[in-house]
Amino acid sequence: MNQEEIIRAVNIHKSFKGHEVLKGINLSVSRREVVCIIGPSGSGKSTLLRCLNRITEPDDGEVLFEGKSIMGEDVDIDEVRSHMVMVFQSYNLFLHLTAKRNIMLALEKVRGMSKEEAEGRAMEALRKVGLENKANAYPGQMSGGQQQRVAIARAIAMEPRMVMFDEPTSALDPELTGEVLEVMKNLAYGGMTMVVVTHEMGFAREVADRVVFMDHGVIVEEGDPATIFTRPQNERTRQFLKRVLQDEPGPPPA
């Protein structure tokens, strides 16, 4: 189990302006595992994700990536980040570059690939998300769903050891979430290690190996989706699920 571990967060604390958002989080993710983090808004889910690659610097605690701490001054954090790429709620495609160039840039500048090699890799990634026909489109010329799929292609083209998703469908119109979730499912079934902060309970139930429920800056409960969604142990988990599952189609949890 231990040599399979990709990332481990130990006792992560983070405060913003005196408000404690993360109160000592411990989380470990193994290779090929899909972990979905759920919980009410403001529970600290996104902050936790952002602490994992130190885009947000934790106040206290440690993150180990493939067994090595990534906290020190001597750590090449850019190199580490390139192996645990993030997909954002607001896509954050580079606005002045076409879909293809969006993917190629980091391949050339971070991975040091030649232009030809990067272009081949970019087209392959676009094919995987079904958007090779949008290779030369700019972000502003694509729908939100298409932009997010390109953002996923940009992430997987790096051949990362892990992809982190920060509410990847929350900014999308309901009719566009399906295409993005579909791409994510394929990625998960292809064996990608994924940490997904999401409000999509259907996705979590179907795809996750483990569901983590967070509230008020702590992990309240975690377990396999069947357990969390059908027999939650904690009252707060029950309340949260009751609230969010009311809006969801399909049979209520037994």
Add this chain to the structure above:
Amino acid sequence: MADGWQIIQNNLDVFLAATGVTVQVAVFGLAIGFVGGVILALSRLSSFRPLSWAATLYIEIIRGTPLLIQIFFIYFGFSAISPLLNFDAMTAGILALGFNSSAYQAEIIRGGIESVPKGQMEAARSIGMTRMQAMRFIILPQSFRLMIPAMTNEMVTLIKDTSLVSTITVVELTFVGKQLTSRYLEAVPILSFVALIYLILTFATSRAMRYLEKKYQIPGYGEAE
């Protein structure tokens, strides 16, 4: 008026040479201003406090004092500080305009950088780019597009401000206009012609910048839809 036209025709080569000097002063002034502006803007945005303070102080002093005084200061004042800083009029004029413009361009560039959405930097950093790479390949290319309209204003302003270097005997358009006016005592046609040349220079500049703005427009971004 016929007289006036005659004067202009007879001195066309003088006007032409003077226009060349004006263009030269403007181009070099803008170039120095741009390089200085980028450095100052990045300094102001730096998290290293002393650097950011120094840049802010410089910008405030330059913007808060008359350009004419700055020109005099560099031409007359600098040589008093050190003989190495004893510039000829043309060099002093270009330096003064460049230093002055750098403060204004710095604020334009800073505004441009700050109006690039925050997520762009985060996306670049989280895929493994260094801060420098993110600046160079993501933030600056986008911000330069955003700052074209404000830059156009600054360029037009600087072209007109080159007339101030006539006061330290740089033989540019305004200097020649004054000289010919006092020789022929025909202020209206001569100064009108000088003004017309400035107008052509500024108009051509703003047109060229409009063209650049269109050319580098990012499809689907920042357009009226």
